[in-house]
Amino acid sequence: MIHRYLEYCTYMLRLTDIQLPLDHPEPALKAAILHALGINEQELVSFTIFRRGYDARKKSAIILTYTIDVETTNNEKVLARNAGKPRIGLTPDTSYRFVTHTEQAPEQRPVVIGFGPCGLFAGLILAQMGFRPIILERGKAVRERTKDTWGLWRKRELEPESNVQFGEGGAGTFSDGKLYSQIKDPKHYGRKVLTEFVKAGAPEEIMYVSKPHIGTFRLVKMIEEMRTNIEALGGEIRFQQKVTDIDIQDGQVRGLHVNDGEYIKADHVVLAIGHSARDTFNMVHQRGVYVEAKPFSIGFRIEHPQSIIDQARFGPNAGNEILGAADYKLVHHAKNGRSVYSFCMCPGGTVVAAASEPGRVVTNGMSQYSRNERNANSAIVVGITPEDYPEHPLAGIDLQRKLEELAYEMGGKNYNAPGQLVGDFLAKRASTELGDVIPSYKPGITLCDLAAALPAFAVEAMREAIPAFDKQIKGFAMKDAILTGVETRTSSPIRIKRHDDTLQSLNTKGLYPAGEGAGYAGGILSAAVDGIKIAEAVALDIQQAIKN
Known part of the structure; x- marks a missing residue:
């Protein structure tokens, strides 16, 4: 029997690289564990799947790969018996421990x-x-925010303070809900994040599948549960409270002005504003907080039938329940020196309107947990650097706005997004009618020539990359696939730099730049992990101040 739980025993055995066929019967996993450890069934107390992934390089014979945590009747004896085998070792302790605690705030x-x-x-x-x-x-x-977001998608009514970018849960609420990252995580903070999500109602499989995701509707319920938890512990969440100014005295944060009225005294302020709080970026910069431009990417969303991606990735195993809807990750280095890559790939999802400012069009991708919509979509974006916008630290924001305004005009000035068939984009001609792929973007798209929507170097690089991607994903360059513009919010265009040790702003004590908006994360998991690091730094500084 497989026992799954959230916090692991500190003395279990970890068995890696157990490989079994995709269609293996359940008893085969137990048998493989017994064989690998050289033990009999009586010596096996329990085992837990720590990670399950797959190897789809051979589409006709896809392999599931397992990492297993095992408890035996005598772990020490079994470990000694298997000494020197690289696949067998001790399970690391991934439990979270608080750096401090206070009985009185x-x-x-x-x-x-x-x-x-x-x-x-x-x-x-x-x-x-x-x-x-x-x-x-x-x-x-989050629920009020969801209604406002649907107001743009269904009625073309944008609420500037309540949309895909702003509101409880942040931009990740209306996304695929991916919970994996390539960040280094030696203290297993990501494990703490997943544990809290499961406690709040996420499916327990996110603890062990190699590419966990949740989806928008489940995220809504989870965020509400976590908010309730924070409030029960004495925290306070105030909605529709926009910080309009920061009071900085002699290089130290002393307070905040909220909605141009209330003043809140504060010596410790976490700045976790996301990548789209442009007015706040400007205010922080004007107050003298150190800000610098950083690279980001621009491009379009591309949509294919999900069946095309499934077939290209899984061949005869397309549609397998364990594999689910297929994803992809693509990179191409163009002849003009630009890198083109897929970003925020959403299997079985939709392209969504993600504008946060009137008179601008922005696209993003979203999936539900089931990932069962007809189309797959991802951003196909081109990397740009501060050399492309050297005027001042916030010049990347100016470029984003310029491209978003142009997309709004090309779409018809009604929040339609400009769109084009891939075949027409590659042939350098405007699209006039749709083919077999029906775009999912709401409120709608206006067909045109997307070459006018981005700088020439980006269009050139993308026209080179899409046929190259077709060699990896057969059908990627299909003529009826849809491009929708523009994707400009891949990451923050600025970095609010902080000290490596204290995590405070380089020149403003008590201010803790954090997450995507400050340039220190990219995605739900990495942003959440950064939030944990920041909380620890704040708590330790407060405790030190109390002692002094």
Whole structure:
């Protein structure tokens, strides 16, 4: 019997690289464990799947790969018997331990600005340590926010403070809900994130599948549960509370002005505002906080029938329940020196309107947990650097706005997005009618020539990359696939630099730049992990101040 649980025993055996056929019967896994360890069934107490992935390089014979944590009647004896075997060792301790705890929160409570994944976990960890944080979110609670977001998709009505970018849960709420990252995580903070998500209602499989995801509808319920948890621990979440100014005295944060009215005293402020809080970026820069431009990417969304991607990736195993809807990750280095890559791939999902400012069009991708919509979509984007926008630290924002305004005009100035068939894009001609692929973007698309929507170097690089991608994913360059513009919010165009040790701003004590908006994360998991790191730094600094 397989026992799955969230916190692992500190003395179990870890068995890696167990390989079994995709269609293996359940008893085969137990048999493989017994064989690998050289034990009989009586010696096996329990085993837990720590990770399950797959190897699809040979489409007709896809292999499942397992990492297993095992408890035997005598772990020490079994380990000694298998000494020298690289696949067998001790299970690392991945349990989370708080760096400190206080029974009485300080008079000036820490303040977290933003309630996306980073602000959520910064607030949660601070609350769990007893510091009763105040969390300020410029948008609305997640259910109200969802209604406002649908207002743009269905009625072409944009609410600037409540949309895909702003509101409880952050931009990740309306996404595929991916929970994997390539960040280095020696302290297993990601494990803490997944554990809290499961406690809040996420499917337990996110603890062991190699590419966990949740989907929008499940994220909504989970975020509400986590908010309730923070409040029960003494934290306070205030919605529709936009920070309009930061009070900085002699290089130290002293307070915040909210909605041009209330003043909140604060010596410890977490700045977790996400990658689209452009007005806040400008305010922070004007107040003298160190800000610099950083690279990001621009491009389009591309849509194919999900069946095309499934067939290209899984061959005869397409549609297998364990494999689910196929994804992809593609990179091409163009002759003009630009890198083109797929980003935020959403299997069985939709392209969504993600604007946060009137008169601008932005695209993003979203999937539900089931990933059962007709189309697959991803961003196909081109990397750009501050050399492309050298005027000042916020010049990347100016470029984003310029491209988003142009997309709004090309779409018809009604929040339609400009679109083009891939075949026409490659042939350098405007599209006039759709083919077999029906675009999912709401409120709708306006067919045109997308070459005018991006700088020439980006269009040139993408026209080279798409046929190259077709060699890896057969059908990627299909003429009826749809491109929708523009994708400009791949990451923050700025970095609010911080010290490596204290995690405070380079020149503003008490200000903790965090998450995607500050340039220190990319995606739900990495942003949440950064929130944990920031919470620990804040808590330790407060405790040190109390001692002094």
